Amino acid sequence: xxxxxxxxxxxxxxxxxxxxxxxxxxxxxxxxxxxxxxxxxxxxxxxxxxxxxxxxxxxxxxxxxxxxxxxxxxxxxxxxxxxxxxxxxxxxxxxxxxxxxxxxxxxxxxxxxxxxxxxxxxxxxxxxxxxxxxxxxxxxxxxxxxxxxxxxxxxxxxxxxxxxxxxxxxxxxxxxxxxxxxxxxxxxxxxxxxxxxxxxxxxxxxxxxxxxxxxxxxxxxxxxxxxxxxxxxxxxxxxxxxxxxxxxxxxxxxxxxxxxxxxxxxxxxxxxxxxxxxxxxxxxxxxxxxxxxxxxxxxxxxxxxxxxxxxxxxxxxxxxxxxxxxxxxxxxxxxxxxxxxxxxxxxxxxxxxxxxxxxxxxxxxxxxxxxxxxxxxxxxxx
Amino acid sequence: xxxxxxxxxxxxxxxxxxxxxxxxxxxxxxxxxxxxxxxxxxxxxxxxxxxxxxxxxxxxxxxxxxxxxxxxxxxxxxxxxxxxxxxxxxxxxxxxxxxxxxxxxxxxxxxxxxxxxxxxxxxxxxxxxxxxxxxxxxxxxxxx
Numbered sequence: 001x002x003x004x005x006x007x008x009x010x011x012x013x014x015x016x017x018x019x020x021x022x023x024x025x026x027x028x029x030x031x032x033x034x035x036x037x038x039x040x041x042x043x044x045x046x047x048x049x050x051x052x053x054x055x056x057x058x059x060x061x062x063x064x065x066x067x068x069x070x071x072x073x074x075x076x077x078x079x080x081x082x083x084x085x086x087x088x089x090x091x092x093x094x095x096x097x098x099x100x101x102x103x104x105x106x107x108x109x110x111x112x113x114x115x116x117x118x119x120x121x122x123x124x125x126x127x128x129x130x131x132x133x134x135x136x137x138x139x140x141x142x143x144x145x146x147x148x149x150x151x152x153x154x155x156x157x158x159x160x161x162x163x164x165x166x167x168x169x170x171x172x173x174x175x176x177x178x179x180x181x182x183x184x185x186x187x188x189x190x191x192x193x194x195x196x197x198x199x200x201x202x203x204x205x206x207x208x209x210x211x212x213x214x215x216x217x218x219x220x221x222x223x224x225x226x227x228x229x230x231x232x233x234x235x236x237x238x239x240x241x242x243x244x245x246x247x248x249x250x251x252x253x254x255x256x257x258x259x260x261x262x263x264x265x266x267x268x269x270x271x272x273x274x275x276x277x278x279x280x281x282x283x284x285x286x287x288x289x290x291x292x293x294x295x296x297x298x299x300x301x302x303x304x305x306x307x308x309x310x311x312x313x314x315x316x317x318x319x320x321x322x323x324x325x326x327x328x329x330x331x332x333x334x335x336x337x338x339x340x341x342x343x344x345x346x347x348x349x350x351x352x353x354x355x356x357x358x359x360x361x362x363x364x365x366x367x368x369x370x371x372x373x374x375x376x377x378x379x380x381x382x
Numbered sequence: 383x384x385x386x387x388x389x390x391x392x393x394x395x396x397x398x399x400x401x402x403x404x405x406x407x408x409x410x411x412x413x414x415x416x417x418x419x420x421x422x423x424x425x426x427x428x429x430x431x432x433x434x435x436x437x438x439x440x441x442x443x444x445x446x447x448x449x450x451x452x453x454x455x456x457x458x459x460x461x462x463x464x465x466x467x468x469x470x471x472x473x474x475x476x477x478x479x480x481x482x483x484x485x486x487x488x489x490x491x492x493x494x495x496x497x498x499x500x501x502x503x504x505x506x507x508x509x510x511x512x513x514x515x516x517x518x519x520x521x522x523x524x525x526x
Contacts, residue, residue, distance in 0.1 A: 060458060063459070064457070064458035064461070064462050065459075065462045066472070069462050069465075069466040069468070072466035072467065073466060123455065126455065126461070127454050130454040140465060143461055146461070147461040150458065202477070203496075204497070245476060249473070252459060259457065
């Protein structure tokens with residue numbers, strides 16, 4: 001993390017993409033480089049750190065939207081989000097399953113990559129929209145979609161974990177109902193408790209400890225009650241804000257300051273898990289995953305936009321704007337390492353997601369700019 | 383001068399330093415609230431429902447939402463509020479510091495600094511707003 005922090009200064013000075021340098025900082029300590037020389041290995045502690053960091057992100061995403069705002073988003077954003085998420089997931093699943101057919105764990109690997117393909121990186125898209133001062137139907141839809149698909153991505157991933165860690169098909173449905181229903185119930189109760197505390201705590205210095213305690217306690221209770229930890233954290237954020245009935249400044253703002261730390265943790269840890277041998281063996285998989293994800297997002301968003309008769313610019317160019325992939329996908333991939341089901345394939349998934357993230361983060365801004373230009377929404381080019 | 387402030391009640395202070403308070407209703411658009419604050423040189427506004435104060439808005443918090451499109455980095459919360467047109471009721475803080483007319487001004491000063499509120503609202507016994515204690519005025523007076 002210290003290396004990552006130092007590298008972020010270099011990134012800021014030379015205006016380089018900071019996430020690439022975070023990953024590079026982790027990579028230096030990977031077993032193939034200094035980690036191997038010094039005998040350092042990311043230990044079990046990294047699983048707890050990843051779990052806590054993911055819980056923070058899920059809490060923030062859950063608390064970022066209210067039911068009233070969801071209603072205001074409109075059909076175009078909701079349908080297009082659904083379309084690009086399902087398009088990417090289905091395309092990646094089919095293509096990867098076909099590519100790996102005959103290999104053990106092919107379906108599991110294809111499913112994992114499919115759900116990880118759902119989320120995008122809002123930061124890259126927002127930066128391009130800001131740089132070119134774009135404005136119009138495509139810009140608005142794009143902002144809505146990149147905000148929403150992280151919500152859908154986390155829900156999909158949680159459902160996937162329930163399915164993949166189920167012991168038998170007969171147990172899957174029972175355990176799914178318990179894990180999902182229990183998570184929503186636990187999140188709602190904890191959210192109410194957090195809002196109750198939020199109404200009573202007056203000293204601003206206690207806001208951060210109060211929220212962190214609630215998140216960590218919810219994770220512990222979720223583990224004891226066999227509930228989905230990510231859904232619990234998301235429900236906690238959503239219900240806390242809904243019960244608090246305001247912008248949720250005191251419940252969300254203190255944790256928002258930690259978001260950059262969370263991404264620093266994700267990328268450096270992912271870099272530290274870099275394995276040249278694994279990546280070499282899975283290089284074709286990286287290429288296939290990148291192509292399938294991009295095509296799935298484009299086709300899915302196009303079909304969804306056609307279905308609801310969205311403006312032609314949205315139909316034609318939305319897919320170009322949802323290409324970036326970043327922190328959340330990395331964090332979710334890292335969390336798979338702690339599940340015994342992914343003992344054999346976890347490292348490959350992390351390496352594929354890390355490599356593809358770097359590629360997609362490079363392509364993404366150019367594709368977004370192309371889409372906004374073709375849609376005629378760039379008014380004031382710098 | 384500090385001693386004079388200690389002896390002075392908030393009610394006396396309001397008579398000598400009548401600052402205009404900015405009151406908005408729950409459905410007020412963010413930009414309108416900002417304009418009102420600028421017109422009154424205020425850094426804080428209060429959301430009212432009839433005679434009852436429901437929440438507080440700070441100038442910086444409002445600007446954070448009004449000028450989201452001018453910022454290259456958004457949190458998820460800012461992204462959603464940028465797309466779904468929000469009103470002051472969506473971002474107000476229902477918990478705000480306040481004072482009563484019979485309190486001493488020096489006690490109020492600590493509350494303003496602790497909560498980072500420039501225009502502290504004064505509530506009467508029936509909780510209706512009767513004025514604001516402006517931090518800049520308190521500081522100006524105490525430094526004379």
